[in-house]
Amino acid sequence: MNLCKYTLLLLILTAATSLSGQLVIDLNHDFGGEGGAIEVKKENGITYAAIQPDITGDGAFFRLASLGDASAFRFEGHPTGMTHGIFRLAGFSTNIFDLNEMGDDGVRLTNEAINSNERNNEPGLVSSAANTTTNVTNTLVVLRSVTITAPTDGYVVVHANCQYEINHTNGTSSYANIGINDVSTSLSSVQDVAVGVSPGASSALYAYRGAALASFEVTAGVHTFYYMAQRTAGSGTHSAKDKKIIATFFPTTYGSHASDAQGDPSDDSLVADSGMTEADIKAERDQSIAANQARIQAELAKLQAEVAAMNAAMGSNSPE
Numbered sequence: 300m301n302l303c304k305y306t307l308l309l310l311i312l313t314a315a316t317s318l319s320g321q322l323v324i325d326l327n328h329d330f331g332g333e334g335g336a337i338e339v340k341k342e343n344g345i346t347y348a349a350i351q352p353d354i355t356g357d358g359a360f361f362r363l364a365s366l367g368d369a370s371a372f373r374f375e376g377h378p379t380g381m382t383h384g385i386f387r388l389a390g391f392s393t394n395i396f397d398l399n400e401m402g403d404d405g406v407r408l409t410n411e412a413i414n415s416n417e418r419n420n421e422p423g424l425v426s427s428a429a430n431t432t433t434n435v436t437n438t439l440v441v442l443r444s445v446t447i448t449a450p451t452d453g454y455v456v457v458h459a460n461c462q463y464e465i466n467h468t469n470g471t472s473s474y475a476n477i478g479i480n481d482v483s484t485s486l487s488s489v490q491d492v493a494v495g496v497s498p499g500a501s502s503a504l505y506a507y508r509g510a511a512l513a514s515f516e517v518t519a520g521v522h523t524f525y526y527m528a529q530r531t532a533g534s535g536t537h538s539a540k541d542k543k544i545i546a547t548f549f550p551t552t553y554g555s556h557a558s559d560a561q562g563d564p565s566d567d568s569l570v571a572d573s574g575m576t577e578a579d580i581k582a583e584r585d586q587s588i589a590a591n592q593a594r595i596q597a598e599l600a601k602l603q604a605e606v607a608a609m610n611a612a613m614g615s616n617s618p619e
Contacts, residue, residue, distance in 0.1 A: 428543040435537035439529040459526035459544040463509035466536040467496040473533035479513040554587030
């Protein structure tokens, strides 16, 4: 093992010499009372590489300098209060590898260093379909369901569609609600969307596109969503054909988000309006922009706090 260590050190020193010209190797037999240290210096005294005891514990401390940073590559074997080492790579940005942590907390990279193909929470979808005919009655029925496993907290957008047919009789109302929810027992106030035929329409079979769209905030784990229908008026036959539901996971929002997981008040009690005014549109735009800025600031504050904590743990081994 010692031979391997000395061989590695010789390779480092040889590489440093070839890149930087004539160097001075400084052997320190008593580094802070903790043991021996080796520093590789240029003739002007600037240290280009150093290996020494970690003065906060039992591990090693190793660093290589770049033109812009005295510790461009830095390994601390026993950071304060920790058991395992921390790597730090510094330049225009700082990247940290914390061997004391698991998963996402173990690595801190510069912004956009990892693309979507390398992430564990990239968007992904699942779908479910059937070309059977489902009879729809006065009881809420599940036309199709779909289950998605979210890799992290985030959002799921659900699309569903079918050919919805109503066998209508003149003189009666023929209506149904179609929508999506994350429970199979009710439709929320924005999901009980009605399709139907008025009493004055001729007796006939009417076909509609039974489309529905919803979005939900989710936690990491398994979630099931339900595409449902219910006859709400009339006694004629209602049926759903060519049913399909798609659920897509997204890790974040870039503005405000209105979830479809709400209660089930009657549409009759909702306040009427005349559509969105210019002021309403501006307010929605401002709210969405503010929500996105708040997300950015929260993520930045979390990252800065994590980097500051790591730097504080490593601070007692600043280069001499």
